[in-house]
Amino acid sequence: MVLQKNPLAFLLLFVIAILAAGCGAVSTPASSETSTPAAAAPSNDAYADTRTIKHDLGETVIHGTPQKIVVLELGFIDALLDVGIKPIGVADDNKSSLILEDALTQIKGYTSVGMRSQPSLEQIKLLSPDLIIADTSRHSSVYDQLSKIAPTIALNNLEAGYEETIQTALTIGEAVNNKAEMQHVVAKHKAKLQAVQAKVTKDKQSIVLVGNTDTEITVRNTGFFTAELLKTVGYRYALDDVPSFAGQKEKGNIKMTVEQFLEINPDILVLMSGEVDKKDAKGNRPILEDPLWNELSAVKNNQLFDVNRYTWSLRRSIKGANQIIEQLEADIVK
The missing domain is CATH 3.40.50.1980 (Nitrogenase molybdenum iron protein domain)
Known part of the structure; x- marks a missing residue:
């Protein structure tokens, strides 16, 4: 009844209501703008390096x-x-x-x-x-x-x-x-590799890796990690010199008799030893007493080196390659 008698008062209340609604409409986007970046930031950070x-x-x-x-x-x-x-x-x-x-x-x-x-x-x-x-x-x-x-x-x-x-x-x-x-790690390794390459004798001596000798002689093939490393250093891998073995492509072991191994007859023999190898009371492998084994040039010339099998075989990594290079420099490279 009061509003009907006072149109001006009705109009004033209507304007106030419109202004109040307008203020509410402005505050909602403001609140949204404040919260959206905070919610999106973790997602952006998580996927920045995809x-x-x-x-x-x-x-x-x-x-x-x-x-x-x-x-x-x-x-x-x-x-x-x-x-x-x-x-x-x-x-x-x-x-x-x-x-x-x-x-x-x-x-x-x-x-x-x-x-x-x-x-x-x-x-x-x-x-x-x-x-x-x-x-x-x-x-x-x-x-x-x-x-x-x-x-x-x-x-x-x-x-x-x-x-x-x-x-x-x-x-x-x-x-x-x-x-x-990682690129820096590789670069440091390559520098270490080049240093030992300069020390390897120019006549490119032959070398071979032997694992187990309990029943048969197991020789690492030419494609094996350490064999490839030795060739990169500058050695000839002895299996490559013998046609009957050079064509074998598998990357594991080649099993052979002492007679077959004599055919390879490397200049340098690396014997990789581990806890599984049979040894006598003096810590030597029985094969070292075999007369045919002692006909090998590497044995006669004192070029037989006993190394840790885990380092020279299982540790197929840059760190493993570095350790092999260090031992080559300390014990084998002339």
């Missing part, structure tokens, strides 16, 4: 810098340590002794995820990794299952040659967002 990593079994998208990494072959441990990252899980065949002491000390507290040939998917999943590094030859059959747990890249380590191992390290550096640092 990379697509090409590897042996395809391509994998990785966001940011992985921190919780599981490795399924021993050589990958060194690649991570080279750029300051410690793996949280390692396939170590349930034997930490497979890992050389200097690396083992640095990754103290890691979790074993079982056998390299058949890692425990359940244990890997419990670790909630943000990156898995698998071996191409060992883990191709479980790659899809691994990829469901975390982004997974597959690279060759078990059967890798020297140059492939270098490329693997560079790929890992890119995957963990440390590409430049």
